Amino acid sequence: MNLTKKARRKPIIPINSMSDIAFLLLIFIMLISLINYRKEIKIEYPEAVMQESVNADANLELWITRDGDIFHEGALITARTAEGIIAGEIAENPSLRIHILADRHTPYRHINTIMETLQILQHRVVSLVVKENV
Amino acid sequence: MNIRKTRKKRIDIADSGALSDLAFLLIVFFIVIAVFNINKGFILELPKKDSQKIVNIDDIMKVWIAADGSISANGESLDMEELERRTKDMIALRPNATFLLHIHPDAEYQDVVDIIDMVRLTEVENFSFAMKDGGAQQ
Secondary structure (H helix, E strand, C coil), X not given: CCCCCXXXXXXXXXXXXXXHHHHHHHHHHHHHHHHCCCCCCCCCCXXXXXXXXXXXXXXXXXXECCXXXXXXXXXXXXXXXXXXXXXXXXHXXXXXXXXXXXXXXXXXXXXXXXXXXXXXXXXCEEXXXXXXXX | CCCCXXXXXXXXXXXXXXXXXXXXXXXXXXXXXXXXXXXEEEEEECCCCCXXXXXXXXXXEEEEECCCCCEEECCEEECHHHHHHHHHHHHHHCCCCEEEEEECCCCEHHHHXXXXXXXXXXXXXXXXXXXXXXXXXX
């Protein structure tokens, strides 16, 4: 029998498919960043020298404008609605961190409304967000 | 004369590797954008509602923020530098001293943040704050 030995080919990594992989990764990251999309409200942040990173695993942001309007995820809400949202989120995740992002000129009574709500709900840890030092 | 026409080489974009470079740059851009969402500020622990704590009256430093942002301590009007100096003196003398901040409802949030910032810088351990009507008059 005449058996011919096949010559072995050297393995080659197809470089052309790298761009496909890169684009798939890009689409994946774009989708993830869309999920984490933060609906910013136009406020003038307060400034402070001493500051630390205040983000936790689970976060809830409440924005307060200088007129005292409260926003959650870009939607204008009342203090009562805010209480409902906070209570619901805390029930789901007790380690949730509440962030207050208020305008520097906001009268304190508007911030106190949220503070009192948190005290009533016995969720006593709150983060006051300031402008990040460059 | 024998002039040979040179054949133009076709450039294949996918083969050149430029696309993958571009894609990776975009990935880095999105990762950097995601990092920008980290909040910076203060973490405060609020007291229980209507909770009371017995403290030696000499260990309390009562500070008021009025509606116009002016600060007063124990009935005396102060600026921020003076308040910082007094707080440092108080802490040096009485490490367990309590800094009690009374805030007027109309006081601006920045004025409150300034005091909290100063309290953090001076490493005051016992800090309490509450909204009170009447400001320094009380």
